[in-house]
Amino acid sequence: MPKIVDHDAYKQELAGRAAVLFAEQGYSGLGMRKIAEALGLSKSALYHYFPSKKELFLACTAVATAPQDAPPLTGSPCDQLMAMATDMRSGFASEMALVFDFIRGMSPTDIAKDPAMKQAMSNYQTTIQNITGPKVADEILTLLIGALMLDLFSGGSWPEDAIRARFDRVLAQNS
CATH class of the missing domain: 1.10.10.60 (Homeodomain-like)
Structure with missing residues (x-):
């Protein structure tokens, strides 16, 4: 058979x-x-x-970049964002190295049009919009990636309280 x-x-x-x-x-x-x-x-x-x-x-x-088959995030939107950020931390350096390797030599226009970059951006935006709603999703994504970059550049100094406070401040704009 x-x-x-x-x-x-x-x-x-x-x-x-x-x-x-x-x-x-x-x-x-x-x-x-x-x-x-x-x-x-x-x-x-x-x-x-x-x-x-x-x-x-x-x-x-x-x-x-697809949402994983993990249990759904629980808690407040801020708790969900912190869980997402914590989960992303472990592989962030290798992911960013891969992204920069992939886009090397591309123009900003080429990057914006690239299907892989569009797919990644769409998946991240959708995940965050599902937590926060669309009004503040881009600002939250900017904070999230910025926090991960600062953590990376500072050798793993993760100021959880400061990140949580910034998420809370932006989320308050959505209320």
Whole structure:
């Protein structure tokens, strides 16, 4: 009896595994041959699912930035944002390194039009809008990314009380 494969699920699995490779080695550090070898596939099998490295990266971005199948965030909107920020902290440095590697040489217009960047931005905005509503979502996203960058640049000095106070201040504008 032939093996039945859920191609969509397998494609998602490959994208999730490739996302780890991109995070570890960067965008420019990987070619399709190297990715295929690391995933235990032939290069042609990888091309069957993803016609280009950029298409694979787009799928990885969708997987990496999609809301997870974790229990829903609970508590106040500020508590939910703090939980999201805390969760993002661990992989933030490698994610930013990957993003900057990927966009190197692109113009701001090219970045804004890039499907992977649009996908990531849309997923982050949707997640935050689900917590805060649309009125303050962009300001909250700016605070969140800024706080993560400051944490990164300061060697992990995470001023939780100050971040919480800023979230609360912006959220109060939404009331």
